[in-house]
Amino acid sequence: MVSFPRKISESTVRRLSLYLRFLEEFEGKGRLTTSSEELARRGGTTAAQVRKDLSVFGSFGKRGLGYAVPELAAELRDILGLSRTWRVALVGAGRIGSALFEYEDFRRRGFRIVSVLDADPVKVGTEWRGVAIRHESELERTVREEGVEILILAVPADAVQKIVDRAVDAGVRGILNFAPTRLRVPEGIALNDVNMAVELEALSFALSNRTEDA
Amino acid sequence: MVSFPRKISESTVRRLSLYLRFLEEFEGKGRLTTSSEELARRGGTTAAQVRKDLSVFGSFGKRGLGYAVPELAAELRDILGLSRTWRVALVGAGRIGSALFEYEDFRRRGFRIVSVLDADPVKVGTEWRGVAIRHESELERTVREEGVEILILAVPADAVQKIVDRAVDAGVRGILNFAPTRLRVPEGIALNDVNMAVELEALSFALSNRTEDA
DNA sequence: GGATGTGAATGTCTTCACAGCT
DNA sequence: AGCTGTGAAGACATTCACATCC
Numbered sequence: 001m002v003s004f005p006r007k008i009s010e011s012t013v014r015r016l017s018l019y020l021r022f023l024e025e026f027e028g029k030g031r032l033t034t035s036s037e038e039l040a041r042r043g044g045t046t047a048a049q050v051r052k053d054l055s056v057f058g059s060f061g062k063r064g065l066g067y068a069v070p071e072l073a074a075e076l077r078d079i080l081g082l083s084r085t086w087r088v089a090l091v092g093a094g095r096i097g098s099a100l101f102e103y104e105d106f107r108r109r110g111f112r113i114v115s116v117l118d119a120d121p122v123k124v125g126t127e128w129r130g131v132a133i134r135h136e137s138e139l140e141r142t143v144r145e146e147g148v149e150i151l152i153l154a155v156p157a158d159a160v161q162k163i164v165d166r167a168v169d170a171g172v173r174g175i176l177n178f179a180p181t182r183l184r185v186p187e188g189i190a191l192n193d194v195n196m197a198v199e200l201e202a203l204s205f206a207l208s209n210r211t212e213d214a
Numbered sequence: 215m216v217s218f219p220r221k222i223s224e225s226t227v228r229r230l231s232l233y234l235r236f237l238e239e240f241e242g243k244g245r246l247t248t249s250s251e252e253l254a255r256r257g258g259t260t261a262a263q264v265r266k267d268l269s270v271f272g273s274f275g276k277r278g279l280g281y282a283v284p285e286l287a288a289e290l291r292d293i294l295g296l297s298r299t300w301r302v303a304l305v306g307a308g309r310i311g312s313a314l315f316e317y318e319d320f321r322r323r324g325f326r327i328v329s330v331l332d333a334d335p336v337k338v339g340t341e342w343r344g345v346a347i348r349h350e351s352e353l354e355r356t357v358r359e360e361g362v363e364i365l366i367l368a369v370p371a372d373a374v375q376k377i378v379d380r381a382v383d384a385g386v387r388g389i390l391n392f393a394p395t396r397l398r399v400p401e402g403i404a405l406n407d408v409n410m411a412v413e414l415e416a417l418s419f420a421l422s423n424r425t426e427d428a
Numbered sequence: 429g430g431a432t433g434t435g436a437a438t439g440t441c442t443t444c445a446c447a448g449c450t
Numbered sequence: 451a452g453c454t455g456t457g458a459a460g461a462c463a464t465t466c467a468c469a470t471c472c
């Protein structure tokens with residue numbers, strides 16, 4: 001709970017998350033300093049953008065020298081709320097759900113999937129790496145008992161809004177939605193959509209309209 | 215190959231893709247007309263935004279009446295390049311790859327995965343729904359023989375850049391990247407990243423900094 | 429009357445360019 | 451000298467508001 005100035009743009013936050021990834025890579029290689037220029041190159045942006053992004057939160061560099069890698073990484077982890085673990089429930093034990101459950105990057109970053117829920121009675125009662133798959137009807141109880149703060153939605157599409165409403169009532173504060181639907185959430189609940197079809201269609205658009213040459 | 219004015223913003227394209235989804239839903243229900251107001255409500259934006267987005271490409275509505283659902287849907291499919299099928303190769307037959315392979319929305323929109331490639335000899339030679347899993351070393355040949363235009367990258371992370379370079383050389387023109395790395399592609403190649411870790415971290419940031427009350 | 433299409437106004441994000449530390 | 455931090459300028463995106471047409 002650091003409390004920051006004004007409104008911070010989504011794109012700034014996404015870039016910070018990228019920078020952090022690079023910094024951790026540098027840490028792994030034992031590199032001690034870096035520069036806005038280098039982070040920009042790796043992140044596909046400009047040095048000025050990197051500095052602006054960071055300047056929203058403070059001054060972390062030394063003029064003439066650059067940034068100390070471990071220090072800046074630690075700052076970014078703090079800013080992004082990654083210096084703690086988050087208790088996550090996964091709804092949907094299908095293929096996407098399973099892929100997300102195994103996704104190493106989540107685990108490494110402190111997102112701990114403490115519960116998996118599904119509507120399919122065949123799956124309910126089995127378990128994944130020691131996490132029991134429970135029936136969707138137990139959503140509220142699970143959220144409360146397990147102290148779930150974040151919900152990952154990996155279900156085909158329809159009844160999703162109801163699940164969200166119930167989860168929010170039970171105390172969930174953030175939702176990562178993979179269902180191709182626009183969800184309504186109350187003020188104050190964080191929501192992020194990952195719509196893979198939209199991404200592919202954006203590609204298709206780009207390929208169909210190569211006008212920018214000539 | 216319709217060729218449109220100026221530079222069209224990424225966000226406009228993404229919204230069009232959303233609108234199309236809603237229109238198709240309406241089509242399914244037999245609804246014949248809609249309005250910018252309705253599309254906006256469904257898409258979480260404003261009516262003015264919807265009209266601006268569409269106006270970049272033409273005038274598809276009737277003043278006083280709104281938009282004809284099937285006509286507008288057809289226009290959007292044209293604009294987005296979805297009136298044809300795209301030949302896609304999937305690199306990575308792991309969990310994410312498998313989830314994407316089965317993803318109904320891709321199939322329905324005309325993205326046909328004609329080839330799956332993996333580095334794991336155990337997987338190579340098996341098949342998914344009639345599509346043989348080939349060894350990654352056959353990438354170039356596959357791209358050429360199968361006329362692959364789009365590559366979906368669902369591999370853990372590292373050697374990804376090399377795969378991209380080879381694929382581009384062989385003729386691939388668009389890439390949907392799920393690996394948490396920033397890729398370099400030549401001018402004229404379309405690239406889209408889906409970074410799920412970044413999305414989760416953006417949530418974590420939002421949850422850690424609820425300052426906007428008070 | 430009612431909803432579109434669009435210039436003009438506003439708001440937001442990015443880039444520039446340079447003063448200020450190290 | 452080198453690289454950050456940052457106001458100011460510029461580019462881009464969204465919202466407003468209304469003339470236009472069905």
